[in-house]
Amino acid sequence: MKALISIDYTYDFVADDGKLTTGEAGQAIETALTDHTKSFIEANDYVVFAIDAHDPTDDFHPENNLFPPHNVIGTNGRDLYGSLQEIYKEHQTQANVYWIDKRHYSAFSGTDLDIRLRERGITELYLTGVCTDICVLHTAVDAYNLGYQLFIYEDAVASFDPIGHDWALKHFQTALGAEIIKG
Template sequence: MSDIYNSHQALLIIDYTNDFVADKGSLTCGKPAQKLEPSIIKLANQFYQNGDWVILPTDVHIKGNPYHPETKLFPTHNVRGTWGRQLYGKLNDWYQSHKKSPKVFQMDKTRYSSFVGTNLDLMLRERHVDTLHLVGVCTDICVLHTAIGAYNRNYNLVIHKSGVATLSKTAQDWALNHFKNCLGAKIVK
């Protein structure tokens, strides 16, 4: 039981699902997101082997929900129980083989930020986590909003450049600069 008090960092793998990554995903970042897979798996293994937390905040929606703001902005995506919401590729395999560990868990989120409408902050504070490593998609949407939420809650931020992707190079570059210059995040390869 005492080992939970030694871990002060967590890896958040944000929205790395078929709908956001696979060629046939309904809101896919395509090849740039697919290229992240080896880096994300490597980081997940490193964090797991070090006894740190691996958390998978994953977007979830109800098809045609007229009350959700994203319904007006984006095509239907990440609907609960669909192929599109499944974790992409080898990450799904990794999660299936590690999900029984108390240090690995997937959580639902319904907004861009992993903090909005979830108990993520409480869970992190209970576990004495003070540093968050962020990977996933989309860099300028859900990763960015999660980073802003973390910054506003005084977490240290590390963004893994080889672990984030979005819909355009311009948006990617802007988000990486914003993480560094406005949120004080450490950007690592």
């Protein structure tokens, strides 16, 4: 069984005026990312939207010292970007579509993601989203450590750091045994 994990493809991470935007790099993957998402939904495979949920007044959260406030709870910065928002709205009540609020880079850290995947017998994870070298990377490392087989859609991940993006793609393959799926 397989699942698609859509990581942080939100207004704040992708729009030109987003608070921590990947800009053109993130915008360039919209069509591929939404196509992969629709394909999983239509096949009745599990689709997880793993989305940052931050409180800038949380003095204990380490990201608040590293990055400007982004994906703040209660703001439109957490809305999915572009056509992905419409896909989510259309399918959000389906049993195979799930939204996870995450506090940390990894979609597994402090969430029930692993439990939900194991309940469904899922062993293969297909990753999309931003940032390749931060949240996608940390999710992939945790998934690897939990024994999942990894697939990364190269045409559906992006970062604001091109060098970090390229490094992460290589790391997925060489250190995590992930299959990089070319677009």
